[in-house]
Amino acid sequence: MKKVLFVVAIFSMLSSYSVQAGTGEDMFNALGCAGCHGVGGKSSISTYPSLAGKDADWLVQQLKDFQTGTRQDPTMNAMAPMTAGFEQAIADYLSSQ
Numbered sequence: 001m002k003k004v005l006f007v008v009a010i011f012s013m014l015s016s017y018s019v020q021a022g023t024g025e026d027m028f029n030a031l032g033c034a035g036c037h038g039v040g041g042k043s044s045i046s047t048y049p050s051l052a053g054k055d056a057d058w059l060v061q062q063l064k065d066f067q068t069g070t071r072q073d074p075t076m077n078a079m080a081p082m083t084a085g086f087e088q089a090i091a092d093y094l095s096s097q
């Protein structure tokens with residue numbers, strides 16, 4: 001019985017973790033994007049473009065262009081690779097803000 005409860009506990013921890021790690025909002029915050037682009041991608045510093053409300057497809061393309069170097073910016077060329085696999089989730093979150 002104890003073993004079953006233990007397995008259930010681990011399983012529920014893992015599944016809640018993977019749900020959280022998969023959301024665009026959590027990725028945006030965990031990767032430090034909000035530190036420059038503001039909470040919800042609403043930037044109040046002109047050096048850092050606001051991302052809130054922008055077109056999701058366009059945002060995905062920017063992240064991929066920063067990854068490949070098609071779009072050049074030292075900061076974003078370093079940041080964008082960390083979004084690999086989560087581009088769409090982050091873009092969907094930002095465009096809904």
Ligand code: HEC
Pocket residue numbers: 028031032033034035036037047048049050051059062063072073075076079080082083090
């Ligand atoms: C250290 C500050 C900093 C961090 C952290 C940062 N960015 Fe940026 N980001 C910038 C700057 C500066 C630009 C503008 C680059 C340029 O002029 O081409 C930019 C541009 C962008 C753009 C293009 C927006 C536009 O209007 O052209 C996107 C999308 C973006 N960042 C997403 C992200 C995501 C997602 C993260 C987290 C993985 C992130 N950024 C982390 C500074 C940052």
